[in-house]
Amino acid sequence: ELRAPPDKIAIIGAGIGGTSAAYYLRQKFGKDVKIDLFERGEVGGRLATMTVRGQEYEAGGSVIHPLNLHMKRFVKDLGLSTIQSSGGLMGVYNGETLVFEESSWFIINMIKLIWHYGFQSLRMHMWVEDILDKFMRIYRYQSHDYAFSSVEKLLHSLGGDEFLGMLNRTLLETLQKAGFSEKFLNEIVAPVMRVNYGQSMNINGFVGAVSLSSADSGLWAVKGGNKLVCSGLLQASKSNLISGSVMYIEEKTRTKHTGNPTKMYEVIYQIGSEIRSDVYDIVLVATPLNRKMSNITFLNFDPPIEEFHQYYQHIVTTLIKGQLNSTLFSSRALDKFDLSTILTTDNSDLFINSIGIVSSVTEKDNPQPLTDRGYVWKIFSQEILTKEQILKLFLSYDYAVKQSWLAYPHYKPPEKCPSIILHDRLYYLSGIECAASAMEMSAIAAHNAALLAYHRWNGHTDMIDQEDLYEKLKTEL
């Protein structure tokens, strides 16, 4: 039996987490609930574009895995189009030389990989596929409406103790134990961690596997920019966008129309210089809770809401239109240099994590030079590049634009993930980033939080934290 739906729900943050939460909450609670979505910056959050010579390029979250089914579903439901990310040829630079270079011939590439690393590349592919296979169980659970009250319980339901173990050990320990060689780890795995998460192989094994899955074929992006998914979900959910910054959330007792005193949440926010507030039955926080990023204070909760101190990694995205100084990486002249992405090994002397040619958000998979003076290159670095560093990388350039991010958690296993249930009807989505930060992870957390809020509202405890779900759903068929 269902209780009357809540009157009002607040969501804080209009990135992919907050907007997909609005979408799923609307599906569960129906048309009558009022959903307010608070955003202090741009809708999209870490999905954003930068403009170079009138063309837009992804500056934050850019590629989506072919098996990221929530993202795929959003694009379909919202009537958006996709673009395949081709990537081109990749090389790995160690500060002195290219230690590995892809070939455009599939067979030559295979021979090169086997020559350098034996069959480790194939073994790695199989290791990642096995993890992805288990990870995919989440779609089955969520399509049957099951929810989890913690990130650890969610991961355990997917991959049992193996997944929890991955959260508690470094990728390096996990892969060394699995028998991968130092050479393969340093020359192939570490560069993938640097381009994706700006960190070393000391990140947890789970995020390491997510990162390695980005080497699969079939990656894609949304035509016009990935952030279109967020604006589309906002519109489709018929939520009310409030362009303000949430400062406090306070527990309050209010007498509702039933005449009963009810615990509610007051959200106090700032628009320009004006402070306003409103009360809600349910609140979802869809932004990392720390002083530097969201700066939200919880008032008068008993017991108090714990403080979160997750440190987020600083990453700079720089887009440069220019002619690469290929001699920095190889003795070959520019016209013989066919790499379009250069990853780097874990070398502290290097001032970039990666550099690669990028397509605009409207181009098909084959990037074109904007003029004969060069392609647009995307560089990831730990710090803002100096003019001297840019001039080292490019023979000439005529446009540069940058964006600094507190991009993703600084992973340091063992990871203790923050609670999803912060208080009776107060939920936290972004804690899932402790396992891995990616668009799909935020969408999964959003679906889970919407289901959790719905079942807890209606007292459906049997739909929460069910053990052995995989077996149960198998026999249900």
Ligand SMILES: Cc1cc2nc3c(=O)[nH]c(=O)nc-3n(C[C@H](O)[C@H](O)[C@H](O)COP(=O)(O)OP(=O)(O)OC[C@H]3O[C@@H](n4cnc5c(N)ncnc54)[C@H](O)[C@@H]3O)c2cc1C
């Ligand atoms: C450079 C970079 C590259 C990436 N590449 C990829 C990739 O290729 N593929 C992939 O899957 N993922 C990628 N990611 C990760 C992905 O972008 C994020 O995991 C995802 O976008 C997080 O979405 P979110 O909604 O959870 O958080 P966010 O996008 O951070 O949204 C939170 C929102 O809350 C708002 N907010 C914060 N505090 C307040 C407040 N007090 N009041 C009101 N609003 C507030 C913020 O302004 C923000 O818009 C990348 C990230 C970065 C930075």
Ligand SMILES: CC(C)=CCC/C(C)=C/CC/C(C)=C/CSC[C@H](N)C(=O)O
């Ligand atoms: C969640 C699962 C199962 C898969 C996601 C795989 C994926 C697309 C990971 C990428 C994560 C990430 C943070 C990438 C950052 S850099 C992306 C890209 N190389 C770029 O150049 O922008």
